[in-house]
Amino acid sequence: MSTTPVHAPVSGRAVALRDVPDPVFSQGMVGYGAAVDPPHTVVDAVAPVGGRILKLMPHAYIITTSENVGVLVHLGLDTVALKGVGFSAHVAEGDTVAAGQTVITYDVPAVVAAGLNPIVPVVVMDEREPANVVVGDAVVNGAEIVSGSALFTASK
Template identity: 75%
Template sequence: MSTTPVLAPVTGRAVALQDVPDPVFSQGMVGYGAAIDPPREVVEAVAPVSGKLLKLMPHAFVVLTPDNVGVLVHLGLDTVALEGEGFTAHVSQGDDVTAGQLIITYDVPAVVAKGLNPIVPVVVMDEREAANVVPTESVFEGADIASGAALFTAHR
């Protein structure tokens, strides 16, 4: 079994995944993890783990670790509708990235101005066992978390 520490990709308030106002995330349909409610300012979204940038879209990205743990970072809810507006990528799909490396600049006020929720779900792709993802105290407490701080640990 591998143990993968997953870092917060953005600064903000840690939120339990079941409290994300989107059933696809809150019910673990994509996988389990946690979320971060970012400050209402432009923020830098960083890689939560080291590995290969498997998928890069303007509003989301997936990093696959050497242990084949895929971590999805989704910047805001329903933000695919923005067609890239408010997001600036700094890397390319297929790149090797290091935990903490800048991936996307995220214009949170632009997303809020469009009436969308800017919350950032971070999930282990296709993880079907909630018990395999152990959130940090910050998530349980709804505390502020710094970008690059431990968000949860994934056990595979």
């Protein structure tokens, strides 16, 4: 069994996944993890793990680690509707990235102005066992977290 530390892709208030106001995330439909409610400024969303960019969309990205753990970062809820407005990619699909490397610049005020929730869910793709994801203290306490800090640990 391998363990993968997953770091916060943005700074903000750490949020338990069950508290994300979208059932796709809160009910673990795509996997388990945690979320970060970012400040209402333009922020750089970074890689929460090192690995290869498996999928890159304006509003979301999936990184696969060398242990074949896929981690999804979704910038805001229903942000696919913005068709890329408010997001600037710094990498391409297939690129290898280091944990902490900037992936997308995220214009949080543009998302809020569009009436959308800017929260950033981070999940282990296709993880069906909630016990395999152990959240950090910041998530348990709903505390502020700094980009790059431990968000949760995934076991596979």
